[in-house]
Amino acid sequence: MVRFENVGLRYGLGPEVLRDLSFRIEPHSFQFLTGPSGAGKTSLLRLLFLSLRPTRGLITLFDHDVATLDKDALAVLRRRIGIVFQDFRLLDHMSTYENVSLPLRVLGREEESYRHEVEELLHWVGLGERMTALPPVLSGGEKQRAAIARAVIARPQLLLADEPTGNVDPNLAKRLLRLFIELNKSGTSVVIATHDIGLMDQYDARRLVLHEGRIHVYD
């Protein structure tokens, strides 16, 4: 599904922040991406989401060499990916319900076919009472759960999440982890970037560990 071969990344004229990354993400797989602050987790997720291009090496995503794709082709591939950004990136003028429905609307689905699904998911993540609220009035944890619901609603082939439990209490973190595990069981490959050792200890999964720009894989 994803293949990195000798991938390197630098910002501008700075040092390489990611070096010689070679690894694969298989279909239906689950992995945590971890490493100290500044190790490059967000940068690696941005490479996976095609919002950054590597400065060297080869990235293959869904059987396409990403270097050969134009902007439109990248946008089409991105629809197969769900992402939870560290800063949420909800649309402030749309309600929680509308934000979460957006990926389904982009896919051309009619509201009557998805309304129940969206409401059910919002209840599951504890936002049943906040469906009509606009993001600026949500708490950090509520925004995070809305961002997670938006990322998973269309059952993407690849789910990327950057510190998805950073703003919630341990019980809620457990519940959100269960959501990612269920999604994985229904076929999605999941990559969760986290510092949270307590979270990783709850699920026996592959770990991709970034250290000084290099990746170490623990299957």
Ligand SMILES: Nc1ncnc2c1ncn2[C@@H]1O[C@H](COP(=O)(O)OP(=O)(O)OP(=O)(O)O)[C@@H](O)[C@H]1O
């Ligand atoms: N837009 C940018 N321009 C220049 N340098 C950047 C940029 N984004 C990140 N970096 C640098 O790249 C390195 C990796 O940053 P990144 O945010 O990917 O790490 P991280 O592991 O996600 O960190 P954290 O856990 O603190 O979120 C850091 O040294 C950071 O300063």
